[in-house]
Amino acid sequence: MSSISLRTITKSFGDAMVLDGVDLDIKDGKFVTLVGPSGCGKSTLLRILAGLEATDAGTVTIGKRDVTQTRPSLRNLAMVFQSYALYPHLSVAQNMLTPLLMRDLTKTQRLPVIGPLISRAKRKALTAQVDAVAQTLKITELLTRKPGQLSGGQRQRVALGRAMVRNPVAFLMDEPLSNLDAALRVHMRSELTELHRRLKTTFVYVTHDQAEALTMSDRMAVMMGGKILQFGRPDDIYRDPNSLAVARFVGSPAINTLSSEIDEQGTLTVLGESMGRFSGLSQQSVVVGIRPEHLTLSKTGRFGGMVKHRENLGSDVFLHLVVDGHADVVVVRATPAHAPALAAQVRFTMSSDHLLIFGADGQRLRAEHTTSKVAV
Amino acid sequence: MSSISLRTITKSFGDAMVLDGVDLDIKDGKFVTLVGPSGCGKSTLLRILAGLEATDAGTVTIGKRDVTQTRPSLRNLAMVFQSYALYPHLSVAQNMLTPLLMRDLTKTQRLPVIGPLISRAKRKALTAQVDAVAQTLKITELLTRKPGQLSGGQRQRVALGRAMVRNPVAFLMDEPLSNLDAALRVHMRSELTELHRRLKTTFVYVTHDQAEALTMSDRMAVMMGGKILQFGRPDDIYRDPNSLAVARFVGSPAINTLSSEIDEQGTLTVLGESMGRFSGLSQQSVVVGIRPEHLTLSKTGRFGGMVKHRENLGSDVFLHLVVDGHADVVVVRATPAHAPALAAQVRFTMSSDHLLIFGADGQRLRAEHTTSKVAV
Amino acid sequence: MGNQRAYLWCIGPALILMFLILLLPIFIAAGMSFTNYSLGNTSADFVGLENYEQIFTRSTYAKMFGATFRYVFLVVPMTVGLGLGAALLINSLTRFGEVYKTIYFLPVMSALIAMAIVWEFAFHPTIGIINATLERGCGTFLEGWTWYAKGCARTFPLWLTDRDYAIWTVSFIGIWQGFGFNMVLYLAGLTGIPRDLYHAAEMDGTQSAWDRFCLVTWPMLGPTTVFVVTISFIRSFQVFDTVEAFYPQGGGPSKSVYVMMFAIYEKAIQQNLMGIGAAITMVFLGFVMILTLIQRWLVERRTHYA
Amino acid sequence: DDKVTIEFAYPYSHLFDVTYENIMPLFHEAHPNIDVKFRATYENYEDANNTILREAVAGELPDVTMQGLNRQAILVDKGIAKPLESFIAKEADFAKDGYHQAMLDLGTFNDEVYGLPFSISLPVGYYNMEVMATAGITDVSDLPKTWDEVIATCRKLTDAGVDNPMFWGWNITGNWFLQALMWSQDTPTVIGNDFNLDSAEGLKSLEQMKALFDGCDMQNIEWKAALSSFSAGEIGMMFWSTSAVGAVERSMGDFTLITNEFPGMAAGGPLGLPAGGNAAMLTSTSQDPAVLDAAWQWLKFITSGEGAAAVARTTGYMPPNQAANEIILKDFYAENPAKATAVRQLPLLRDWQAYPGDNGLAATQVIYDGLEGIVTGEYDDMAELQEQLSEEVQDLLD
Amino acid sequence: MLNGFSTRETVKHAVLILGAIIVLLPFYVMLTYSFKSPHEIMTNTGGIFGAQELFRDDYCIKRGNPVDACMVTPFIYNYVTAFSKAPLLRYLMNGLIVTGSIFVIQVVVALPCAYALAKLRFWGREAVFGLVLFCLLIPVHAIALPLYIMLAKLGLTNSYAALVIPWTISVFGIFLMRQFFMTVPDDLIDAARMDGMSEYSIIWNVMLPTAIPALMAFAIFSVVAHWNDYFWPRIVITGNRDLFTPPLGLREFKGDADGDNFGPMMASAVVIVMPLIVAFMLAQRRFIEGITLSGMK
Numbered sequence A, B: 001m002s003s004i005s006l007r008t009i010t011k012s013f014g015d016a017m018v019l020d021g022v023d024l025d026i027k028d029g030k031f032v033t034l035v036g037p038s039g040c041g042k043s044t045l046l047r048i049l050a051g052l053e054a055t056d057a058g059t060v061t062i063g064k065r066d067v068t069q070t071r072p073s074l075r076n077l078a079m080v081f082q083s084y085a086l087y088p089h090l091s092v093a094q095n096m097l098t099p100l101l102m103r104d105l106t107k108t109q110r111l112p113v114i115g116p117l118i119s120r121a122k123r124k125a126l127t128a129q130v131d132a133v134a135q136t137l138k139i140t141e142l143l144t145r146k147p148g149q150l151s152g153g154q155r156q157r158v159a160l161g162r163a164m165v166r167n168p169v170a171f172l173m174d175e176p177l178s179n180l181d182a183a184l185r186v187h188m189r190s191e192l193t194e195l196h197r198r199l200k201t202t203f204v205y206v207t208h209d210q211a212e213a214l215t216m217s218d219r220m221a222v223m224m225g226g227k228i229l230q231f232g233r234p235d236d237i238y239r240d241p242n243s244l245a246v247a248r249f250v251g252s253p254a255i256n257t258l259s260s261e262i263d264e265q266g267t268l269t270v271l272g273e274s275m276g277r278f279s280g281l282s283q284q285s286v287v288v289g290i291r292p293e294h295l296t297l298s299k300t301g302r303f304g305g306m307v308k309h310r311e312n313l314g315s316d317v318f319l320h321l322v323v324d325g326h327a328d329v330v331v332v333r334a335t336p337a338h339a340p341a342l343a344a345q346v347r348f349t350m351s352s353d354h355l356l357i358f359g360a361d362g363q364r365l366r367a368e369h370t371t372s373k374v375a376v
Numbered sequence C: 001m002g003n004q005r006a007y008l009w010c011i012g013p014a015l016i017l018m019f020l021i022l023l024l025p026i027f028i029a030a031g032m033s034f035t036n037y038s039l040g041n042t043s044a045d046f047v048g049l050e051n052y053e054q055i056f057t058r059s060t061y062a063k064m065f066g067a068t069f070r071y072v073f074l075v076v077p078m079t080v081g082l083g084l085g086a087a088l089l090i091n092s093l094t095r096f097g098e099v100y101k102t103i104y105f106l107p108v109m110s111a112l113i114a115m116a117i118v119w120e121f122a123f124h125p126t127i128g129i130i131n132a133t134l135e136r137g138c139g140t141f142l143e144g145w146t147w148y149a150k151g152c153a154r155t156f157p158l159w160l161t162d163r164d165y166a167i168w169t170v171s172f173i174g175i176w177q178g179f180g181f182n183m184v185l186y187l188a189g190l191t192g193i194p195r196d197l198y199h200a201a202e203m204d205g206t207q208s209a210w211d212r213f214c215l216v217t218w219p220m221l222g223p224t225t226v227f228v229v230t231i232s233f234i235r236s237f238q239v240f241d242t243v244e245a246f247y248p249q250g251g252g253p254s255k256s257v258y259v260m261m262f263a264i265y266e267k268a269i270q271q272n273l274m275g276i277g278a279a280i281t282m283v284f285l286g287f288v289m290i291l292t293l294i295q296r297w298l299v300e301r302r303t304h305y306a
Numbered sequence D: 001d002d003k004v005t006i007e008f009a010y011p012y013s014h015l016f017d018v019t020y021e022n023i024m025p026l027f028h029e030a031h032p033n034i035d036v037k038f039r040a041t042y043e044n045y046e047d048a049n050n051t052i053l054r055e056a057v058a059g060e061l062p063d064v065t066m067q068g069l070n071r072q073a074i075l076v077d078k079g080i081a082k083p084l085e086s087f088i089a090k091e092a093d094f095a096k097d098g099y100h101q102a103m104l105d106l107g108t109f110n111d112e113v114y115g116l117p118f119s120i121s122l123p124v125g126y127y128n129m130e131v132m133a134t135a136g137i138t139d140v141s142d143l144p145k146t147w148d149e150v151i152a153t154c155r156k157l158t159d160a161g162v163d164n165p166m167f168w169g170w171n172i173t174g175n176w177f178l179q180a181l182m183w184s185q186d187t188p189t190v191i192g193n194d195f196n197l198d199s200a201e202g203l204k205s206l207e208q209m210k211a212l213f214d215g216c217d218m219q220n221i222e223w224k225a226a227l228s229s230f231s232a233g234e235i236g237m238m239f240w241s242t243s244a245v246g247a248v249e250r251s252m253g254d255f256t257l258i259t260n261e262f263p264g265m266a267a268g269g270p271l272g273l274p275a276g277g278n279a280a281m282l283t284s285t286s287q288d289p290a291v292l293d294a295a296w297q298w299l300k301f302i303t304s305g306e307g308a309a310a311v312a313r314t315t316g317y318m319p320p321n322q323a324a325n326e327i328i329l330k331d332f333y334a335e336n337p338a339k340a341t342a343v344r345q346l347p348l349l350r351d352w353q354a355y356p357g358d359n360g361l362a363a364t365q366v367i368y369d370g371l372e373g374i375v376t377g378e379y380d381d382m383a384e385l386q387e388q389l390s391e392e393v394q395d396l397l398d
Numbered sequence E: 001m002l003n004g005f006s007t008r009e010t011v012k013h014a015v016l017i018l019g020a021i022i023v024l025l026p027f028y029v030m031l032t033y034s035f036k037s038p039h040e041i042m043t044n045t046g047g048i049f050g051a052q053e054l055f056r057d058d059y060c061i062k063r064g065n066p067v068d069a070c071m072v073t074p075f076i077y078n079y080v081t082a083f084s085k086a087p088l089l090r091y092l093m094n095g096l097i098v099t100g101s102i103f104v105i106q107v108v109v110a111l112p113c114a115y116a117l118a119k120l121r122f123w124g125r126e127a128v129f130g131l132v133l134f135c136l137l138i139p140v141h142a143i144a145l146p147l148y149i150m151l152a153k154l155g156l157t158n159s160y161a162a163l164v165i166p167w168t169i170s171v172f173g174i175f176l177m178r179q180f181f182m183t184v185p186d187d188l189i190d191a192a193r194m195d196g197m198s199e200y201s202i203i204w205n206v207m208l209p210t211a212i213p214a215l216m217a218f219a220i221f222s223v224v225a226h227w228n229d230y231f232w233p234r235i236v237i238t239g240n241r242d243l244f245t246p247p248l249g250l251r252e253f254k255g256d257a258d259g260d261n262f263g264p265m266m267a268s269a270v271v272i273v274m275p276l277i278v279a280f281m282l283a284q285r286r287f288i289e290g291i292t293l294s295g296m297k
C-alpha cells in the first residue's frame, strides 16, 4: 500500500554527479537504512524522496502514486532532521501541533489572533492527538517547555513526536542520532527499534555509522559514489558482500584484504599457502578478504606472524600481525586472557569457508569451494 | 627525570567542587589516559597540569621542579586541543613556528616588519626545525596552506607538529580525536601510538572514549566526580575493577549487573542459582557484575532466558535476554552464525571465575572462590 | 592563569573613558538642567524645576514633542517594514541580489547633510525635479485627482516649507536614508535562520509563502527585529542633519519639524542657553532609556531560545 | 619676514565674498607684511554672535570679527570685544579718515568705541519691472507707496497669472522687518528692558503683516530661495534689505530691476527705518602688540577709504565712511540707481535694537517663530499672538 | 521544486527596481547637477550629462577679467570650483585623519575590553559587562552638550582632539567584538598561552586576525557614522576651516543664495559621498558576514 520506489534517480550539483541512476524499492513497514561514507549522496537521496530536492531524472513513487512532481507537504512523509529543526520559539506541544494545524485547519483558522477563537473545537481535538503521542514518547511533562530547555535526547524525541502525530506514510530520518553522545546514542537506538516495532510504519534511515545500520535495520543499502552498491539484510551484507568496497566499509576493525593468486587449476594461494580449489575461477590475481574474527590463533596454525601492535579492548584483543615472509599485516581477534605479548611469534589458522574472493575490479567472485581441505 | 606528579589537587568553580584532592604520578615516557564521563573533571585536571587553570590547593611537580606557580609557557609542556586550536590566519609553517618564535626570539626580534630583518639567521634555524618535524609527520607539502584548507586528519597532524617542535617534557592532549570520523579516528589512534613509541616522551591523554583509552595507553586513570577511582594498566582495569562505577564505565556493551545475596556460609546466589562459596564474605546483599563475553550460550546452561532484543554487529551478536523467572535482563555475546532468533528460548552458563562482586557501597569485594563448582 | 592582572589593562582604559565620556556628562547635564547656565557666564543660578516646567508647558515644546513623535512613529515602522520587505525580497532572489543590496545601502553610506542639500534641490518648488515631474502629468488623467488638479492649477506643494507637508517630507527622507540599514541587519538575520527549519516547515505541510513566513521567518527574526526597532528608534530620535540643513533657523514652518535634537542644538548651541538645553537633553535621554529598557525586556522575555 | 597673521571672520558669504576678494589685493599692497586668514563665514548675524560667544569660552577668538549692528552690545557686556580708543588715540588724523560721529555712535558703548561700522543697509523694495508691467505698472512713480497698495498690486498680479507676486522679508535677521514696521510708526520695539510689542503699534504691525501675507498669498519660502526666485524672475515685488542689490544684480536673469522706497503703513511713507549692517570689532586675545596692531590696521583699512568703497561697489550697502563716499565718484549712484534708494532713505535711519541679556538670541527666535506662524497661517488672531509673544519675550528679557 | 516560478521572480524585480529608482533619485540629481551649467540647472535641460556648452562665469567677470577668459565648461567649472572655493582636499584629508584616528583608537580601547569580557575570568566581570550594556543605551548625541562644555573648559574645541575624543570609547564596538570573541574557541587562546604569548599579544596576534569580519562590520559602522557626522563637528569647530570635515565643507556652499553655485555644490557633494560608497562596495561582502557572525541582541 505505501511501498516506496525510486527509479533511476539522477542528480547533479553543477558538474558533480551526486546520484547516478539509483534504484531502490522499499516495502511497506520496513526499516531501511542508507549507509555509506560521507558525501556519497545519502542525504541527497533522502531529500529527493522527501521532495526537498528536485531530481534531474528518474521517478519517485509512493504507494501507486508518482510523486516526482508533488511538493513535499503533499507527500505525507515525515522527516526527522539531524539538527531536529524544532521551531525554537514554539513550545514542545506547539511544535508537535504545527503539522496538524497545517493539515487540518483552513487559512483563516490559522490566523494569529482570531484563528484560535474560531477553531476551538478542532484545535482541542488536535491537541488530544498531540497528548497521545507525547504519552507514547514519555514527554508529557515536557510539553510546555521550549526546545532550548531540553537535552539532546529529549529534543530527539520531540522531533520524532512531531513526525509521529501525522501518521505519515513513512518516516525519513537523516542521521538523527549523530548529535547525541555515545551512551545516549546506544539508548536511542533501541528506542527507535522499539518504536518501529510498535508503529509498523516504513522507516528510511540515513547514517554513516555502521553500528546503527547493522543493529537497527531490516534492510540496509550501502551507497558509495552516488550508487547503491548493495541492498539487503544487514547480516547478509556483512557475511556476503557483493564487492570489496562493501566488504571494506562494513565491519570494524575492517576486513583483512590480501592479494592472492588463482592458478590454472583454480587453486587459491593466500600468503603462500594453498587454500584449496575453487570451481569456476580462472587463473587470475584476486583479493581475498577475511574478517579478523575468522582468523584464529592456534599453536598449530599454518600461518605464522609477529605481533606488531596490540589493541586491547577488554573484551577482545586485536593483534596486528606481520605475516612471516610477507609484508602483509593481518588483524586477528583474540581473547584477552590468551593474547600474546607484543613482538611475540604466533601462529594462526584461516578458515577457507569464510574467505571472500574479489576480482581485480573489486567485484565478488562467487566460487564453489571444491576440495574440502579444512584449514589447519 | 621528567616524571609528573600531582598532589592533592583541589579545584572548585564557584560552589561546584570539580577536583577533590586528586593525586597522580606519571612516570617519564608513559602514555597515560584520563577517562571518565563528561564533566568529571578530566579537562580541568589537564589544564591544571598545563598551567592554564590555577589550583585551589595542591602542587604540580614536573621533574623535580614545583611548577604550581609557573606560567604555562615556562612549563615546557605541549598541548594538543580537541579543536586543534590552530591559528586560522597563519599558514601551517607559521603555526608550527609560533611557539619557537615565542620561546627563542626577543621582543624586538618579534616585531612585525623589522623583526624578520634583524633575526634572519635565528629564524632560519627555527624554520629548519619546523621542516624536520613536518617531515616526520609527512606534512611537508602542506606547510604553505592555511588550516582552513586542510582536512580533519591533516589538521590533527599540524596540531601535533606544533606541539612536537618544542621538544616538550610531555604532550598533553584533550580528546584530540573526537572531531574525526570513525575511520580516521581508528587510523590516528595507531599513528599516535606509533609516535609515542618513537618519541618516548610522556603523553597525558584525555578522552571519554574507552576504546581509545583501552587500546592506546600504558596506564589509564578512571575519573569520576572529581576523583581518580582507579589508576592502572587498561586490561587490569577492565578485568579487575576496584568499584562498580569503574566496572560499569569500562566495557561496551556495559557489564551485566545483578543484585545477589550472600548467605551466612558465604554462598553466593545469582539469579536463584548458587555460584559456590566465597571466603571472607559475610552475609549481605551484593551486586554481581559479569561481562557479556563471559556468558556463554549452551544448550545445557543452568540459566534460561528469552531473546528480547538482538543487536547484530556482524562480528558479534548481542542478545538481550529476559532471564526466566526474573525481571533481570542480561546481555550475552554470541557468534552470528549460531545466534538464536528473536523470542527464542535459550540457555546459558556463567563462569564464576569471571564474577565480580561489589558491596552495597559499590566497592569491590575481593573474595577467594573456595568451592570449585564450575558453571554448567 | 597567565598574568592575573592582565584584565586590568584590558578593561581599564575602556572603563575610564566610559566614565569620563558617557557617564560624567550625564551627571553634568542633570546638574545643569536645574540651572540657567549660559555658556560664557562665570556662574549660574539654581532655578529648580523651572526648565522642566517650561518644557512641559510652553507651546514651543509641545511642538517639539509633536514633531519628534510624528517623525519617530512614522520613520520607525516604515524603515523597519521596508527594511524587512527589501531583505525578504532580495533574499528570495536567485540573481542580482547584490546589486539591490548595494543600491539600497547607498543612502546609509552617504552624508545626510550632503543628501539633504540634494533633496532640497529635488523638492525645490520651481526647479526641483519632483515638482517638474509632477507638472508633466498635468493635462493627463491624473488631473482627475483633485489634489493633483490643484497642484496643476497653481503650484505643487512647497514640500519643505509648507506647514502641512514639511514633517512628512523630512520623514520621507529619513525613511529613504534609514531603511537600507535595517535591510542589511535583516539580511544578516535571515542568513542566520537554519535552512532545515524551512524544510521542516515544508514537511509539516506549509504550502504558502505566508505560512512559511509566519511559522519560521518572522519568529526567527525576533531578536533581529527587537534590535532593529531599538536602533531605529534611537536613530530617529537623533534626527538632526536634515532639519539643520533645511531649516537652520527655527525648525521648519511653524516649528513643525522642531525635533528634539534640533531643539537641544538651538537652545544650547545657537542661543547658549545651556540650562534649558540640558533639561531637554535629560528628557531626551529619558525617552531613549525607556525605549531601550523595553527592548531589553522584550529580548529577555520573548526571544530566550536557541 | 616678520609677517603677522591675523584671523578674521565675516557673515553672509553671498554678499561679501566678492567684497573681500576686491579688498585683499589692495590691502596686501598697503600692508605686505600682514596676512589675513579667513575663517568660515557666519551664516547670519545670530550665528556670528553665538560663534564668537562660544569661541570666547574656548579661547579661540579671531582677531577681528564682523558683527551685526544689533549684536555688538552683548560682546561689550561680556568683555569679549576690545575698546578701540587706545588705537584711535594713536591715529594722528582719525577724523580725516572719514569716520564721522553719527556713524561711530553705532559702535559706541559706555562712551567708548568698540565697533567700526563697515556696511549700512536699509529695507527697500525690489521690483521686477517686466512682471510689474503685467499689473499695469511701468513707471517708478506708479510703484506702491503703502502696504495697502502693495496688496492691491498683488491682486492685479495674481489675476494676471503671476504665481508669486510678492515676497516680504519677515525672516530677515534680527526681526529686522518687524522693527521696520515699528519704526515706520516711529515706535521702538524695545524700551529699556521692555518689549514694546504690547502696544497699539505692535498690534498694528502684526496685523499689517497678516494682511500682506494673506492679501498677496505669499508663499513661505526660505529667504535664500526667495532671493534666487526673484533673481530668476519669478517674483514681482520683493521687500528686503538693500544689502542684496549687488548679489541680485550678479545673478539676475534678463529683466529690469528697480529698487524703490520702502512702503509705509500710512500714505506718508515710513517715519523711520532700522539701520542694518555690520561693524568690525576687535576680539583678539593676543598679547603681541604686533598682532594687535595688524588687527587694527586691517580693521581700519576695511572701514575706511578704498576698503570701504569696495562695499558700495560690490554690494547694495552704503559705506558709513565719508572718505569712502568721496572715493566713489559722485556719479556712482547715478550709474547704479538701484543702490541709491537706501541713500535717499538715510534720513529715516534709526537704531536696530538689541534684546538685552543672555536671552537675546532666544528672544529673537521666539519672535521669528511668531512671525512665521502668521505666514504659515498658524495664527489668525493677531491680538492673541501679540499677547502670547509679548509675554514670552518679556519673560526672556527679565 | 521549491524554486519560484519565473513570473514571480519578475514581479519581485519590478518592485525592487521601482524602489531602486526612488532610492537613486537624489544620487541622480546630485550627479547630473554636478555636470550641468547654472542655466541648465535652472531650466531643467541638458539631459543627464548636460550639453557641456561653454558658459560665462559672471563671478570671474566681476573680478575684472575679460569675457573670453571667463568662458568655462560646466563640468570642469563645477569640479574645479568645488576644490578651489572650499579647500575640499584639505577637508577630505581631515575626514580621513578624524575617522581614521577614531577607528584606530576605538579598536585599541575596545578590543582588549571585549577580550577581557569574553575570555578572562575576573571579579566584577558581570558588572563591567552590565555597565557596557547600560552605556549602550546612551546616545552620544544626547550628551553632546556637557561634553562640549567639558571640552570648551579644557580649551579643546577647534582642534582635532575635539573631533576625536568623544568617540574614542565605543561601547557598541565593545559589545560587537565581545559577541564575536565569545564564538572564538577557548582552546585557541589556551594554545596561544601554551605557545608563550602574553595576554597582550594574544589580543593583537590571535584575536585581531580572527576578528577581521566583525572588525570590518564595525569599521563600516564607525567610519560611516564619523565621516558623515555633521552635528558634532558643527558644534566644536566654529570657524577654523583648517579643521573642517567634509560635511562641514558643504556649509561653505550653503551660504550662497544666488544659485550660481548649485553645480559646484553638487560636485562637492559627489566628492564627499563617493569615498565611502567606493569603500563599501569593496568591503560589502565581509560586512554582512561580519554582522552575521557577531550576532545581535
Ligand SMILES: Nc1ncnc2c1ncn2[C@@H]1O[C@H](COP(=O)(O)OP(=O)(O)OP(=O)(O)O)[C@@H](O)[C@H]1O
Residues within 6 Å of the ligand: A013, A014, A018, A036, A037, A038, A039, A040, A041, A042, A043, A044, A045, A208
Ligand atoms: N546544495 C548542494 N550544492 C552543491 N553540492 C551539494 C549540495 N548538496 C550536496 N552537495 C554535494 O553532494 C554530495 C553528496 O551530498 P550528501 O549531503 O547527499 O552526502 P551524504 O552522503 O549525506 O554525506 P554526509 O554523511 O556527510 O551527510 C557531496 O559531495 C556534497 O558536497
Ligand SMILES: Nc1ncnc2c1ncn2[C@@H]1O[C@H](COP(=O)(O)OP(=O)(O)OP(=O)(O)O)[C@@H](O)[C@H]1O
Residues within 6 Å of the ligand: B013, B018, B036, B037, B038, B039, B040, B041, B042, B043, B044, B045, B208
Ligand atoms: N570555567 C568554568 N567555570 C565553571 N565551571 C566549569 C568551568 N570549567 C569547567 N567547569 C565545570 O567543571 C566540571 C568539569 O569540567 P571538565 O571540562 O573538566 O570536564 P571533562 O571531564 O573534561 O568533561 P568532557 O568530557 O565533557 O570534556 C564540569 O561540570 C564543568 O561544567
Ligand SMILES: O=P(O)(O)OC[C@H](O)CO
Residues within 6 Å of the ligand: D012, D015, D121, D122, D172, D173, D176, D241, D242, D243, D244, D276, D277, D278
Ligand atoms: O545686513 P542686513 O541687516 O541688511 O541683512 C543682511 C541680509 O539678511 C542678507 O541678505
Ligand SMILES: [Mg+2]
Residues within 6 Å of the ligand: A042, A043, A044, A174
Ligand atoms: Mg548527509
Ligand SMILES: [Mg+2]
Residues within 6 Å of the ligand: B042, B043, B044, B174
Ligand atoms: Mg573536557
